[in-house]
Amino acid sequence: MASKASLLLALSLLFTACLAHHRQQQQDQCQLRNIEALEPYDIIQAEAGVTEIWDADNQQFQCAGVDFIRHRIQPGGLLLPSYVNTPILAFIERGRGVHGVILPGCPETYEYSQDQQFSGERRGQEFESQDRHQKVEELNQGDVVAIPTGAAHWLHNDGDSELVAVVFFDTQNYNNQLDEYHRRFFLAGNPQAQSQQQQQGRPQIQRHQQQGRPRRQGQWQGRQFLNSGNIFNGFDAEFIAEAFNVDRDTAEKLQGQRDQRGHIVKAQQGLQIIRPQQSRQQQQQSRRGSSGRFDPRQQHHGHRGSGGWSNGFEETICSLKLKENIENPSHADFVNPQAGKIANLNSFKFPILKHLQLSAERGELQRNAIQSPHWTINAHNLLYVTEGNLRVQIVNNEGNSIFDNVLREGQVVVIPQNFAVIKRAGEQGARWVSFKTNDNAMIANLAGRVSAISSLPVDVVANSYQLSREDAQRLKFSQRETVLFNPSYRSQGRASA
Template sequence: MGSSWLCFSLSFLLVLHGTFAQQRYQQQQGQCQLNRLNPQEPTVRIQAEAGVTELWDKNNQQFQCAGVSLVRHVIQSRGMLLPSYLNTPLLAYVEQGRGFFGIMNSGCPETFQSSQQFQQGERGAGSRFQDRHQKIGQFKQGDIIAFPAGAAHWAYNEGNEELVLVCFEDSGNSANQLDQNSRRFFIAGNPQQGEQQQGQQGGSRSFQKEQFQSGNVFRGIDLELLAEAFGVSKETARKLQGEEDQRGHIVNIDQGLRVVRPPFSQEQEEREERQEQGQYGPRANGIEETICSAKLRQNIDNPARADVYNPHAGRFTTVNSLTLPILSFLRLSAARGVLYRVSHNYLLLLLLPLFV
């Protein structure tokens, strides 16, 4: 079922995204006149301690013409996708599971704070530790999550089932100033250690290395300079570099991840959904949404939000800058369709560029 869904969704993704991408790559006229779209399967499978990442071959002509890269993360219960950032905007669709995520935008304040008292030494000398970070967001099945280019982010699976994230990377976006490749930079762990490369094509190994650079960004910084910059010991700085970490880019947290975040109940979730259904576009309340306070998540799985509905054919739901304003900044939009065919449901995820 999952394989059929992905193949089906990729075909439609490329139809619409490729149509717009042809306007962007005028220099490739004659090369992107595709007469037939073929379903694609992942070409690289990267195994880590608490999950697996699958990547589609970016060198495929269909992806090249569309200017996109596609990645799927499967994260086990209590597994965490380590913090990283990309040189392109990212849309993540929660195909299965639930959890929470964090984002770190450069220049934004750490608005989630907590002070904790703990004892140190035999005499019980007290010391205070302050946990500070930028905002934490919840997500569930059917959510679309938007991340700007350069914004570091992580995801944690707090459910009892596997968490499946399908990530769409707009490598053709103007935010990508390097080339037409999407690159991920980890700021924790050692992503290439303990991973199994199972490419189905000869060029898969080099493709994987481009997507997941060896080590994290601290690896290239001198140990003494790193320790001085963070005000920590050399041993702690060495751990930040992660050279001896063998777990890969998705790690298991045995005791569960505890972070500072507000309580989130089912009632709050239902209230948010009712508010979303009762408004078309952002509220004009006099408080302008900034990149630091922007809403990043929108559920696209609720049948009540369908823009097109036919009880015999299916439904179609869109998310754009009117329902999720940050998409205007990313110049992207998203849509999800559920198509009925006899007794089988074919799920369709469309992630489309928005050009203005």
């Protein structure tokens, strides 16, 4: 008994020490003294598109426990089926397409009717022209797609222009039990073939490693995103043939060893996919939802979400709604026709986010407009600029500015939990999308009609800032807007000077 107790005590101490070490590592990673705007670290070319990968070892990403990539898929391109060890939020920045997510154990509800396909003796005897599969969905600009951990998924560009999708991974999510990086497991193709060709001298990888920051031996490299074959490659071809009841040649094609197309392939003669036809009204709504620019005539003051209040029983696993258009005007939470608008997509509006423990924000500021200085109470925040220029200042708990720069289109910055931030649009305005590590991320404003300062008693403000009572009242009440501030004549003069 004594030996068992000693063993349990030793294991308990070891677990506590490991947990403390992990927490200390995470805390050390968030001791940020300076951060910078980030651009892709690797660009990996495939037959019908490219994937741009940000540096997962950057201290910002390590602090927040997140990762980020961007797919650029050419018309007719197919991102091969794969799954990942983390939950995913993807945002369709440009273009249109169709995608599918395979949820284990769910039925194949999209199918051709046998009565339409066959008759008489042929019915049920031939299946070459039949098909059935799980639900697929149309994607348009502004759609946010939620994909649970380990769910296989694919994406096809069926439009006539490039499809751009940015993808956010929450590597510290409780559903990820592998390590601190996202790992992609391909079900098809031979992604390593394209990577090997690039390593042999094809000028298709552009590396943007930061100067003076050495990479530790054995750490994740962006190229490892495609540094292996698909998962069937590791099985014996005979086993695959028996498992699928096919011949060996088909089994070897599943392994993809001779496939040289990379991870985004050109679909031959388009994809014939079973899907419902959109009505004219739905097509018009999709176009309006993805029109992109802010119309000041549309004023909305928040709503409860497209599905009403959730009591936890509205959706089963197999009927989960996996996409929502964040640019739908009804999602706008804050609107100031002279300044801009902000829409939040949380678990109240998009219930699957409760399971993923993630949320998203779509923001727009007009020329020189400002979003109130604020902090996010319960989440890290990855900010990606989609249009224009955005001046961003970030302040840490020591009161030091750790970022004061202009974010350009396509750049990323991480705003850690509770760090204060202020945003101001440039001369052309700005739009962004943010991904947050909480399904109901909340902010606390520092300025404006509903803010920390305006909620303090006047005498507390006066004594805190060494102000007269009159100046304290002016500080509290002079800004009557809530979150989005129309630029004053004074700030416009400074911007144009």
